[in-house]
Amino acid sequence: MHIDRYERYWLMAVVATLGAFFAALVATLVVFGVSLPSPAGRVNPQNLAASEFAEPSVRNIGGNRYEAHIVAKMWQFDAGPEAGSPPTIRVPAGSEVTFYVTSKDILHGFQIQFHTVNMEVVPGQVSQATVKFGRPGVYEIVCNQYCGAGHAVMYGQVIVQ
Amino acid sequence: MQATQVQPVLTRVSFPALDMLRSERNLVGVHIASALIALTVGIFMGPFQSFHRAPAFVNTFLGQIPVFSYYYQAVTVHGVMLALFFTTLFIVGFSYYVVQRSLQRQIKGIQLAWVAYALMLIGLAMLVFTLANDVQRSAVLYTFYPPMIAPAIFYIGLVLLVVGSWIAAFLVFWTYNAWRKEHPGERVPLAVFAIIVNYLMWFISSLGVAIEVLFMLLPASLGWIQTTDPQMARVLFWFFGHPLVYFWLIPAYVSWYTMLPKQAGGRLFSDPLARMAFIMLLLFSIPVGVHHLYADPGVSQVAKFVHAFLTFTVTVPSFMTAFNIGASLEIASRNNGGRGFWGFIFKQRWNDPVVASQLVGMLLFLAGGVTGLMQASAQINITVHNTSWVPGHFHTTLGGAVTMTFFGILYWLLPLLRGRALFSKKVALGQAFTWLVGMVIFGFTMGEAGLNGAPRRADLANSPYMTPEAGLWLNGAAIGGIILFVSVVLLFINLIGTLFFSTKPVEGEAPIQTKVEVASPAIFERWRLWIAIVVVLCVIAWGPVFVEALDFTNGFTAIPYTTSGAPLR
């Protein structure tokens, strides 16, 4: 099969570029430890009372590290009575928060604006993400997976002080 | 012409310059007409969605944006009618036309083709009915993820559409086999080759969504089962979902590879490399679907990175296409008198709507390709997943490359089918260029809105979390929407004009290639080999994902819910 000389150069350039992209992808994983949501356990959505989500909460687990358990349902995030509704999660600047989120009913999304937290929230599954809040500010938590009529008003806030 | 000797009973339609069988004209015509019905139902929602999401518009009109009242009904209508029905009906009709003309024979089992058409039409009617009738419960969007469950008729209609397309695929394979037996040693024309690839890929991948609908969603909707597994459903859906985008794109490639070079005044640069690109699409478009599941909790990182790698691989055939089509366009422009290094870009037949529409599609595809490659990178994906960025991206691919190429095809095919010249070339050119401007604005502003935190699929204007920046960008998207609305009106002027008011006879001929000039390696037509490789790749790339998604702890435990918030039963 005849391949034109310029086309050969073009293909080599393409393969090299794609190779570089992929290397960058792997580097972020290995070197910088960036991670994607991945299996973090399962729960029975009809019996959350018997799980770590029985009492949603935001807890300090020592130093500047926090753990948040959040239940998404139509059409609110439940992060416990202290956080209120819609939930307001207050942490000092420099905190590292690990979010555990699950859904009680249908699919939801969990995205924190301007931070690398963006997960599907699936009934039966636990979505987990860890993020460091460097700069003080108010960051919205957005449900970004369609969940019915009240979808566009399902939100919360992280206030970094 | 051999085929006519084999089947001498076929009658030809005697329009000038229209070399087509009557049976074929009717069959292709009904598919295109039905595709246009779906287009009409779906497309007007688009601009009004963009108005609904723009704070400035909603506040100016006190929320009274006309055309629809329930936002998610509109988005469901828009997605289902355009992404599922318009595309599939158009592609099936166009494929019938290309196969019959290129092989110069009637499709095998044409009665079955009519049965398939009837199924798809009933499916279309069912969807229109339920979307209009059962507004809240049907608003599950075109991805219909459980546990949100729609009325059964929603799924039955989609099943009919897919079964119809399977029959159409089978008839094309059958016709090809018959041709193959009579033409040993010859190469099948490139257009038919690509359509076989497309239907093979479509058939294999749609098994995923078929299992999802037949074993989870439909039984749940009918009340036969009480629970469903939402993570498994997403895995099954995206086994199908990525090949779906290539199912839309390959017919556009057929036009770019086999028709545009002639329409633009040149010839195709390389036929064998085109075949190689199509085979690569067949092999690599299925084992990449996890790139839609980067943000899912139930899929492991290993699978995500394997699919990320293969996603880069599946861009190679598109880069090959860019080169091949670029070179073909250069040949065309040199023939048209283009000079110098950049001459080939400008010396095109911009005043021919058939060519201009496709060039517009390609220009938009440049943006779509770059943004697509960006969001294929897992980390970038995490910042843009489910934000407005994503519709910004795919309106330049599906809404740009695919749609504008299909419109370009319509601008010659509709006159052939109707036997009258295109109503107005000027209006068609106006349509193409307003679409270009509108989509560039729409795509860019939606992308920026997404980066500023605006989610997709949300009735946003008064959302509590809307940032001022996102609001501004969404106002920009609505301006794109206005321009696109004008473009749609221009399209309909031409469609209606051509069908009912044009009096001039049709001119020119169909850009169909019936012979293959350059021999390509015979291995490209060893279909069993390719299918075997596809199966192996799928088992390797998808097997672990399926096993992992199986929920041994809970079984299928999540309860089906309706959109209104009340449990279904």
Ligand code: HEM
């Ligand atoms: C007239 C020009 C168009 C405009 C102004 C437009 C506008 C929009 C908008 C604003 C959305 C986002 C809805 C949301 O995320 O909340 C959307 C979604 C979508 N559009 Fe379009 N659109 C147009 C044409 C098209 C065409 C021609 C196609 C396909 C052939 C198409 C396919 C889709 C699909 C598949 C979605 C996703 C629906 C979903 O998220 O469920 N659009 N469109």
Ligand SMILES: [Cu+2]
């Ligand atoms: Cu939600």
